[in-house]
Amino acid sequence: MDKNPRKERFFATATQLMSEKGYKAMTMRELATRLGCDKSNIYNYTRSKQELLDIILFEIADKFHKGISEIEDSSYDAIEKLKAVIRLHIKLTFDNPDKLHIHVNDWKFLDQDRMKVFLRRRKSYEKKIEKIVELGIKEGSMRSGDLSFYKNCILSSLRWLYTSEIPSKKNMNPVEVEKNITEFILNGIKK
Amino acid sequence: MDKNPRKERFFATATQLMSEKGYKAMTMRELATRLGCDKSNIYNYTRSKQELLDIILFEIADKFHKGISEIEDSSYDAIEKLKAVIRLHIKLTFDNPDKLHIHVNDWKFLDQDRMKVFLRRRKSYEKKIEKIVELGIKEGSMRSGDLSFYKNCILSSLRWLYTSEIPSKKNMNPVEVEKNITEFILNGIKK
DNA sequence: TAATTACATAAACAACTGTTTATATTAGCT
DNA sequence: AGCTAATATAAACAGTTGTTTATGTAATTA
Numbered sequence: 001m002d003k004n005p006r007k008e009r010f011f012a013t014a015t016q017l018m019s020e021k022g023y024k025a026m027t028m029r030e031l032a033t034r035l036g037c038d039k040s041n042i043y044n045y046t047r048s049k050q051e052l053l054d055i056i057l058f059e060i061a062d063k064f065h066k067g068i069s070e071i072e073d074s075s076y077d078a079i080e081k082l083k084a085v086i087r088l089h090i091k092l093t094f095d096n097p098d099k100l101h102i103h104v105n106d107w108k109f110l111d112q113d114r115m116k117v118f119l120r121r122r123k124s125y126e127k128k129i130e131k132i133v134e135l136g137i138k139e140g141s142m143r144s145g146d147l148s149f150y151k152n153c154i155l156s157s158l159r160w161l162y163t164s165e166i167p168s169k170k171n172m173n174p175v176e177v178e179k180n181i182t183e184f185i186l187n188g189i190k191k
Numbered sequence: 192m193d194k195n196p197r198k199e200r201f202f203a204t205a206t207q208l209m210s211e212k213g214y215k216a217m218t219m220r221e222l223a224t225r226l227g228c229d230k231s232n233i234y235n236y237t238r239s240k241q242e243l244l245d246i247i248l249f250e251i252a253d254k255f256h257k258g259i260s261e262i263e264d265s266s267y268d269a270i271e272k273l274k275a276v277i278r279l280h281i282k283l284t285f286d287n288p289d290k291l292h293i294h295v296n297d298w299k300f301l302d303q304d305r306m307k308v309f310l311r312r313r314k315s316y317e318k319k320i321e322k323i324v325e326l327g328i329k330e331g332s333m334r335s336g337d338l339s340f341y342k343n344c345i346l347s348s349l350r351w352l353y354t355s356e357i358p359s360k361k362n363m364n365p366v367e368v369e370k371n372i373t374e375f376i377l378n379g380i381k382k
Numbered sequence: 383t384a385a386t387t388a389c390a391t392a393a394a395c396a397a398c399t400g401t402t403t404a405t406a407t408t409a410g411c412t
Numbered sequence: 413a414g415c416t417a418a419t420a421t422a423a424a425c426a427g428t429t430g431t432t433t434a435t436g437t438a439a440t441t442a
Binding site for chain 4: 027028029039040042043048049050
């Protein structure tokens, strides 16, 4: 029993189309066609294309922020924290594949001020990953090395999940994926 | 002593701008402004925006193709082949950061026929990576598991090099990067 | 039942897009 | 010097873009 079922359908369709085409290439006319309505009707749901992007981007950014904060505040050791980060990414990816895709590709189309906010939050997120690695090195459970370098490797290893084709994820089991990616990040490919 | 110094400058500037903005967001007028000439002058250097994208994309795709073919035909064992693939990616990334960026982000704006060709080549490249892993498993030097999964993890671990900000690469030493990424892919982060 | 809110469309808008045409100037080669 | 190819621009083009205005109907609430 949703209060605004049409509005929800609108956001779902818009998110999907923006993920497929990218922000610049998606047109309001195309979105209207897919919704089966006139282009002007769209403006009953959102103020502008820009606002639409903003909402999608910050909604998912907030989920990442909340997730990593809980992990940071936990009493886990570094390895367990890293595992939790991997789990967080995989859960968010499987729950919101289109939003994640937009999150990676289209943040650069935010207007200046909002982009600054967005990048500041992303930086803060990445710092928390680095802190986990730092802790791991201190605990002696992780190889020592450049923190920013490890951060990039870890996030990249997770990123292919949401840059790869969306339909192909339908056949994947999130639990299995989690197990394999964790194994790869922790131990690499060598036997 | 180049035959067409202006043409080269044109391609260099166009590549840089397209990498910054993305194919859709880059306009011919903006490119003209950066070149310091009129927009119509651009068409003395290229037939169309589409052709420009095509040239950039297939030029770098060819380099990947040549590189991996040589590795495939070598007598290296699997681990050495994987190391050579890592070296190839890092060399190409440091030599052509902008082209690599376009290669990852803008292939979807090729027109249908050329996109098919592009994706076929990419698939062929990825298959060769999988074959290296398959060989490694057979030789007993690599952990057994899903080939496509390992392929994605390997390529992702390399991808952050060309998706991350271009200027930041100026301060990185390619030899050092190669050593660290190889270590990560082979042995992971755990001590 | 009346009033408010949600949902819809047609028509027009100004700005911007890639590209062409016609024409001129410059540089290199014989 | 004369010829050719490279380089340059102004003006115009047809199409597309996000968005607004004015206007209407359907659904919900009071």
